[in-house]
Amino acid sequence: MALLGTLLxxxxxxxxxxxVFINALFDVVDNGFIEVSELIxxxxxxxxxxxxxxxxxxxxxxxxIAANLSSLESTFEAEQAVRVEQLIFxxxxxxxxxxxxxxxxxxxxxxxxxxxVNYPSKNLVYGMSKAxxxxxxxxxxxxxxxxxxxxxxxxxxxxxxxxxxNFIWNWDAFFKKYKMN
Numbered sequence: 001m002a003l004l005g006t007l008l009x010x011x012x013x014x015x016x017x018x019x020v021f022i023n024a025l026f027d028v029v030d031n032g033f034i035e036v037s038e039l040i041x042x043x044x045x046x047x048x049x050x051x052x053x054x055x056x057x058x059x060x061x062x063x064x065i066a067a068n069l070s071s072l073e074s075t076f077e078a079e080q081a082v083r084v085e086q087l088i089f090x091x092x093x094x095x096x097x098x099x100x101x102x103x104x105x106x107x108x109x110x111x112x113x114x115x116x117v118n119y120p121s122k123n124l125v126y127g128m129s130k131a132x133x134x135x136x137x138x139x140x141x142x143x144x145x146x147x148x149x150x151x152x153x154x155x156x157x158x159x160x161x162x163x164x165x166n167f168i169w170n171w172d173a174f175f176k177k178y179k180m181n
Contacts (some may be wrong), residue, residue: 012178014080018087020178021072021169022095028167029064033057036163040132045156046141059135064167065092066110067128075171080180125168129160 037052093103118127
């Protein structure tokens, strides 16, 4: 049966891969941030609820996009990664009403931001959690000890990691279903 599944895999062009990638990311961001904001607002690590509105998913979307672009870069061969990324930048630039170059710069800034707040760790999920903490200014809602340290409560980060891992593209599942042209 596995052989039959392999033979029936649908071949996708770089353009189709970029479309599937973008559509899936926006679907997961649109549907997932409501729960993410609720989990953050109710987290016991905060002495006061951050009261993040479920429709304020802009920072979250850019964190998810940047992290998944980093994942894409490590999944594909260099040449194909560049082609698919360029298509993604072009399409997301249009969605965000930006030029391709401006959106690429924005995405790279978010990738750098995630790496910076995550340093010295290289764990992408942990970096996403720390980026969420920073971008949504969650330090303001922590107890005095962690607020003075200007560091996220490690228990909160652990809980966020368990949430954020669900927003990383599953390339293994993708390649079981599709193959590239």
